[in-house]
Amino acid sequence: MLPIIFIHNRNSDYLPISLWKARQSNPYSEIILIGDGQNAHFSALVKHIHKGRYSVAANNFANKFKNFSTNPSHFELICLQRWMILEEYLKANQIENCLYIDSDVLLFDDIQSDAERFSKYGMTVAGISGHSNFISGTDTLSSFCKFIESAYSDQNSINQLEEKYKIFKQTHPAGGISDMTFFTEFRTANPGKVCDISEPMEGKMFDITITYTKDCKEENGLKSLTWKDKRPFTRNKAGQEIEMRSLHFQGASKKYMLQMANIQDFTFRCLLHINKFIIIIQKIWNKLIGK
Numbered sequence: 657m658l659p660i661i662f663i664h665n666r667n668s669d670y671l672p673i674s675l676w677k678a679r680q681s682n683p684y685s686e687i688i689l690i691g692d693g694q695n696a697h698f699s700a701l702v703k704h705i706h707k708g709r710y711s712v713a714a715n716n717f718a719n720k721f722k723n724f725s726t727n728p729s730h731f732e733l734i735c736l737q738r739w740m741i742l743e744e745y746l747k748a749n750q751i752e753n754c755l756y757i758d759s760d761v762l763l764f765d766d767i768q769s770d771a772e773r774f775s776k777y778g779m780t781v782a783g784i785s786g787h788s789n790f791i792s793g794t795d796t797l798s799s800f801c802k803f804i805e806s807a808y809s810d811q812n813s814i815n816q817l818e819e820k821y822k823i824f825k826q827t828h829p830a831g832g833i834s835d836m837t838f839f840t841e842f843r844t845a846n847p848g849k850v851c852d853i854s855e856p857m858e859g860k861m862f863d864i865t866i867t868y869t870k871d872c873k874e875e876n877g878l879k880s881l882t883w884k885d886k887r888p889f890t891r892n893k894a895g896q897e898i899e900m901r902s903l904h905f906q907g908a909s910k911k912y913m914l915q916m917a918n919i920q921d922f923t924f925r926c927l928l929h930i931n932k933f934i935i936i937i938q939k940i941w942n943k944l945i946g947k
Contacts, residue, residue, distance in 0.1 A: 658771045659686040659751065663707065663738045664759045666694045667935050670905075672927050673913045674759050675702050680919065681763045690745060694938055701927070710744040711737070713801070720808040724821035725832030735835045736804055739786070743797050752794060758787040760905045761863075762917055764887045770901060773858070777851040781843065783864040784836045788853060788902055796849050803842050804835070853901075856892070860899045865906040866916075872898075878912070879903075886918055 660678050664671055675698060678687050687702040689695065696704050707714075714737035721736070723729035742756055753775075755767055771790055774780050778796020782788045791797055807813050821832050843850040853862040866878050872890045873880040881888045881900070888900040905913045914928075 657682075657685045658768055659688055659754045660763070660767070661688045661690065661742065661745075661754050661756045662702075662759050663690045663741060663756070664695060665692060665707075665734055667931070667938055668759065669928075669932060669935060670910050670913050671695060671759050672698065672701070672924070672931050673917050673919070674757075674762060676919060676921075676924050676927070677762045677764075677917050678702075678757070682766050685767070690741060697931075697934060705745065707741050710741050710748060713740040713744055713805075714738075717805060717808070720805075722808065722814055722817070723832075724817050725834060726830045727832065727834070732832075732834055736838075739797065739804065739835065740801050742791075743794060743801050746791070746794050746797070752792075754791050756786070756789040756791060757902070758904070760910055760913065761787055762903045762905070762913065763901070764903075765901065767901070770853075770860075770862075774851050774853065778846075778849045780851045780853045780862075781839050782854040782862045782902075782904065783852065783868070784840050785864070785904075786835060786839055787904055788862045790851075790853070796846070799846070799849075800838070800842050803845075804838050807838065856896075856898050859897070860901050862902045863900055863904040865904045866909050866912065867906070878909070881916075883918075888916070 660682060662675065675687065675689065679701060688705060689698055689702050690705045690707045690710070691698070692707060696706070698704055717737060717740060718733060721733050723732050725732050746752070746754065753771065755771065757763070774790045775792050777790070778792055779786070779800065780788065780790040807817060817833055820837070824832055839850070854864045855861060863879075869879055871892050873893070879890050881890055883889070888903060890898050890900055892898060903916060
């Protein structure tokens with residue numbers, strides 16, 4: 657069965673929602689959280705791996721990284737490093753195929769049939785983001801990591817990134833060079849290796865983000881959804897029904913995760929409250945030690 661892998665730094669109130677939903681919707685898959693000491697308590701729910709064990713390439717890359725974004729440097733850095741951590745983990749454990757998802761993505765059904773549909777591609781994106789990335793063999797992922805590393809390899813490469821950022825700022829008030837930049841460029845340079853799973857296929861698609869409604873009907877700024885057997889469906893502008901295999905709650909839309917996860921389980925509710933208490937303790941501790 658295809659393993660489902662999350663990579664998450666520290667702790668968040670929404671993290672147990674996505675972990676639980678992945679576990680609930682894919683009961684036969686191994687759910688893996690590559691994290692740190694602040695989320696190690698989720699080992700009771702999923703397999704927890706400390707990212708430090710698989711961060712050789714990521715740490716080396718940190719010494720070369722320069723931030724060309726309005727987002728904080730540490731945020732853009734980990735967004736790039738995660739692909740190197742994932743590659744290192746998969747190779748060290750001889751895992752060829754997996755689904756990587758961000759921790760603000762909810763899965764609503766078993767993803768094995770989806771993996772088969774995308775198996776001829778090396779990786780997947782949803783729009784320009786890798787937040788729902790089916791890895792089929794590690795070759796394409798390895799090429800992508802090298803593609804990122806080469807962009808920071810010398811001063812000439814850095815100058816090219818700086819020039820791209822200057823052009824980007826002319827039309828964008830926020831953001832900059834990110835892993836989405838590299839996904840877009842890598843896909844262009846490697847046609848046929850990366851599949852956009854936000855495009856409807858066989859009446860199904862993976863979400864770009866819940867607030868992206870360009871091709872779907874809208875309700876209160878979100879995709880208009882109907883529910884069948886606790887699975888979400890939307891309609892495109894032509895009125896055709898599309899099954900949403902996932903929902904992505906980017907940024908402020910994370911506040912809708914708990915509602916749309918629709919998890920009716922006493923143990924889950926206990927976990928949510930326990931994790932909120934742990935977050936408070938962690939914040940106090942981090943403040944005391946100046947972290």
